[in-house]
Amino acid sequence: MCYGCHTSTKADFAKPYHHRVNEGLVQCNDCHNPHGTGTVRQLRAMPSGDAICYKCHVDKQGPFVYEHVPVKTEGCNSCHSPHGSTNPRLLHVTPVNMLCLQCHTFSTQLTASGPSGPAHNQSAKYQACTMCHAQIHGSNFSAVFFK
């Protein structure tokens, strides 16, 4: 029923990488409350205020000893397109190192100490950032999300 008006959303869910709405596994009202919410886009939230994404992706909720800051401050959709994407893992941008570099470039404008860039040669093995920083959503043992 939602697709009748939200045609762009229908196209999102037709993309190769998508949440399984067309397959019937997920329904629009799993994430959105059609009657309205206090948050924008009529998004539902967990009772604790956390993003509704954690209802299924429970391992990402934490709390972690080392939080990846944008996950908490900007939300999952700072890196992921929640409906569907042409990129694997519903990422906004591919390849992954491009996604990382856009934030991990030094900037003096940030009030807080911004993340410095990776001192890795992008032409060598280090172009796959998440190969080393595998626990990128948050870690309990590594401040740089290695484990």
Added chain:
Amino acid sequence: MEPSTILALGLRSSLLERWSWRQNFSARRRGSQAKGSWAVSCRPDKRRMATALAVLLCAMIASSPEALLAQAPTTPIPAQPAEPDGVMAGGYQIHSSIEFGYRSNDVIGSDDMYNTLVNLRTGPRILDQTLTMRSVDHQGLLFDNLYLNSVGWGGDPNNYMRLRADRNKWYNLQGSFRRDQSFFNYDLLANPLNPSTSTPSIPVLSSPHLFDTTRRMTDVDLTLLPQSVVSFRLGYSHNNMTGPSYSSIHDGTDASLLQNWNTTMNSYRMGVDFRIAPRTVVSYDQFLDYYKGDTDYQLNAINEALLPTTPASSVSLGLPMDTVNKAPCAVPTGQSSLIVSGTLTNVTCNAYSSYRRNQRIRTSIPTERISLRSNYFKMLELLGSFSYSSATSSTPLDESFGGLITRTNTLAFTGTGTAAANRISDVVDFEATLHLTQHLRLIDKFYFWAYRIPQNGNFNEFDYSCAAPPCTLLSTALTTPTPPEGTPTVTLSSFNQTWTRNQTELAWDFSKKAGARIGYRYGDRNFNNFIDLLTGDRDHFVGLEKTALLGLWARPTHTLRLNFDWERTNFNAVFIRMSPRKESRYRFQASYKPRSWATLAGSINILQRSNADAETRFVGHNQNYGLTASLAPRERFGMDLAYNFNSVIQNALICFNDTPPTGVILPFVANAINNDCAGNDTSNNLMANSYYSNHTNFGMATVRFKPAKRVMANVGYSITSVEGNVPQFNILQPLGSLQYKYQQPVANLSVDIARRWAFNMGWNYYQYAEGSFVGPTAPRYFHANSLTESLRYSF
């Protein structure tokens, strides 16, 4: 290169036997490796499929040749049989249906990509089952209404069952079970893109972060006495994810890990509603989420080489194999390769002989909430809630490594300790709607969310070196750690954020044909990250958001609807670099129904974001234009059409470090400005505009026709076409998912073969083809036929 050294990320048979999950997964891998190639052909009965296709095609041509010119959707619309009669029993009107059949598949090309995108396999299926029972006089014994539906049993990657039941005034029950089998192997993700110049040259043929997991979710909610002054709610959810994936760990080099998932979340809910006044309900809810993470990690011994010892033992050299860049090490002088006849020629090489890590996480999240909803006063609607939550999480560190880390001369280490974190959060959510007049209302929404996450990590790593560094893989580790007391890590930190947002809108319905709303949203984020409570190191950030809102709607005729929304946001500061300082959203939707059988709709969604800071210069947009048409001019003929264009552009300055191999010129790197970043970041001396674009065209068409009274058919086609560009940092980096076509023709045929019986046949074709070069990994192209034949019985 010896076949045995090719990195395929598959496990050896010994490991396969040790891990039960492997059975399913290894079958796939064995299937692919048996051919000695990445390309796989999952062959069901091709002749049978061809015959069935021919039957399907002939039936369609005979019925409506012109229909073949039309096109169809991603998911075929099943032909619906006529409304069944149902039966009466025990005072219930009962309808039921079941559809069972067989699915055949024929995959040519990358089986891994097929499973990533489609994952429908051959075998018998219960495709759909429905049961509806309705008490005719609302005097049912256990329930008045019952609805049960389930889909996909027998091996489909997604299946679910949903249940609804109610007994007038006594209870409402809703339940569901969902199972999601997720396979992912897009081989460019986290791939080190090993170059051919390495000796040996060993490409990584699968994603180092491959997934083959299954998530099972159960949700049950029961409301007792729903229409009474006091009603009660009980709920339970269970979410369990199991299965294997690959992960990686960086210590010396990057080892491949087998990550055996086992995570469980049990959620309990109970609440009570008090109807304290007419149209006014106060509710109290108690939630308890309990998370158990029992995922462990073990070395996936890939790229193995023998050590020159007697008896010979082996080590894993890990994922990156680039001897020119000394990953995991260089080829020693006088040797032709790092591995000769299966034996390692450089024993001062980063390598793993063992690795293990257990992560037993336990998290408890109790939450309580009190809420109010009321429209007691005719002019005022109120909705509000307050939640308090206090999460507690703890996990011990249990890690061990054996091998060689050359940088620190470490031959072994063990990690112990405990990590603990809490999250205390308060949420206030309040909305009031004041009806000033019959056509004018004021709406205010207030949202407050404050949390703090005190964190406490206390770890100790005991490193074991050799007696006379530099160590080699042949050295004997000392029995006492270096330094003797180990390397303690103590983290005492806290991650706090307070977020307040208020939105006020004035909505005016000019008439029944048009209306408008205008509003303003104010947000305030206060972020405190105490990086180290012992030293006082702290990040502090205050960000303000100011948004203007405008909405217009019109219904000039009863056949035409128009909606327009606009938001303009200014942020005084940003916390992460790619957050915008200015953001504009435009949304336009139109729906036109010129005939009772025709609906036309269109939409425009535009999101523009920018950050004009001289060091960022971020500009980006996400534009989406869509058109749909649904036409059914005759009872026996209908058509659906859709087109959507999506344009994503992001551009920002980035600083990076890139030294291409000798003789390789990368335009993006060559044109980058040298030393612009060096003042702030000496490690990344190149600066350039990181222009990223992604243009996606999606088209879909489907034609439904009923050539005879008992026959219904659909044919269709859909395509997703992606064209994009991204800076090339590495000569081996293909565009991958930025340039491909994904096509899905479909056809369905349904024949009522007898009373209550229908025969259905569906054909789906999938083709995924990238336009860029493959890269140093396995090709990702595939095409596949999927044929489903089924019988449906309904009454």
